[in-house]
Amino acid sequence: MAIEKPQTRVGIYLVLTLALSSVFYALIIGCGHLAGAQGMYVLGMMWSPSTAALLTCRITGKPYAELGFAWPRARWAWMAYWLPIVYAGVAYIVVWSAGWGRFGNPAFFSGVAKDFGWTNAPTWVLGVGSLLVFAIVGTIQGTASGLGEEIGWRGFLTPEITRAYGFTRGTLMTGVIWTSWHLPILLFADYNAGTPWWFGMSCFAVMVIGISFPFAWLRLRSGSVWPAAILHGSHNVIIQLWLTPITGKQGQITPYAIDEFGFMLALVAIAVAIVYWRKRAQLPAAA
Numbered sequence: 001m002a003i004e005k006p007q008t009r010v011g012i013y014l015v016l017t018l019a020l021s022s023v024f025y026a027l028i029i030g031c032g033h034l035a036g037a038q039g040m041y042v043l044g045m046m047w048s049p050s051t052a053a054l055l056t057c058r059i060t061g062k063p064y065a066e067l068g069f070a071w072p073r074a075r076w077a078w079m080a081y082w083l084p085i086v087y088a089g090v091a092y093i094v095v096w097s098a099g100w101g102r103f104g105n106p107a108f109f110s111g112v113a114k115d116f117g118w119t120n121a122p123t124w125v126l127g128v129g130s131l132l133v134f135a136i137v138g139t140i141q142g143t144a145s146g147l148g149e150e151i152g153w154r155g156f157l158t159p160e161i162t163r164a165y166g167f168t169r170g171t172l173m174t175g176v177i178w179t180s181w182h183l184p185i186l187l188f189a190d191y192n193a194g195t196p197w198w199f200g201m202s203c204f205a206v207m208v209i210g211i212s213f214p215f216a217w218l219r220l221r222s223g224s225v226w227p228a229a230i231l232h233g234s235h236n237v238i239i240q241l242w243l244t245p246i247t248g249k250q251g252q253i254t255p256y257a258i259d260e261f262g263f264m265l266a267l268v269a270i271a272v273a274i275v276y277w278r279k280r281a282q283l284p285a286a287a
Helices: 006-031 036-046 048-060 074-098 106-116 123-165 167-188 197-222 226-243 263-278
Strands: none
Touching: 006 036, 006 048, 006 123, 006 167, 036 048, 036 123, 048 123, 074 197, 074 226, 074 263, 106 123, 123 167, 123 197, 123 226, 167 197, 167 263, 197 226, 197 263
């Protein structure tokens, strides 16, 4: 018999997500770092929410089509792609301008020269060229891995939790759930940026809850999970592969200011959350 009550569907989904993710928590924590099994443990963890979503659909009778697999209008895909570039770019420009970090980390340029085979290229080519490669090819790869989370968090959870609690409460709850899902590897593995755990965890939580609003808004406004997956991929690539590595340390404050565990992205995420919360009236009536 089909289960229609969204609270029940959400409960089943969360239990399955925890059960599946715990396998990979144990593997990652056991080896102590995210690169374990050449990153396959993390990939398995990232696809646990989506696997749980598919199983929950099977158990509750929710049609798989409601997960939002249809491709959206181009405007939503482009908005999802550019949004992290804008908010992360603003955060890092503030960091560089304030002297909390230095643009142009020599270690980043030497690493790019070696990894890309551009050993004789000038520094500006290394910077611009790596940005283009990451922003185009890297985002495609990041979207593929991010889709593993997004079929779960936004494809399944966001519509159900919004039905149950409304956009504001539902999105806040999703942000808390999404944050909690990361905590085992943040606390017991090396998913951090070298700051005390309590500081990094606090900044990460604020950032994740804040950006949950554009994730949810795009999912509900477009009717598709793909903008969320693109946003996820773009966010991870622009911050983790380019902005953070190209920022050199400038005093003890740098690790506290940059990356997903620093205060600057957390502050910008609050502003982004307010913008999309104020746009909630544009969502379809069903949301």
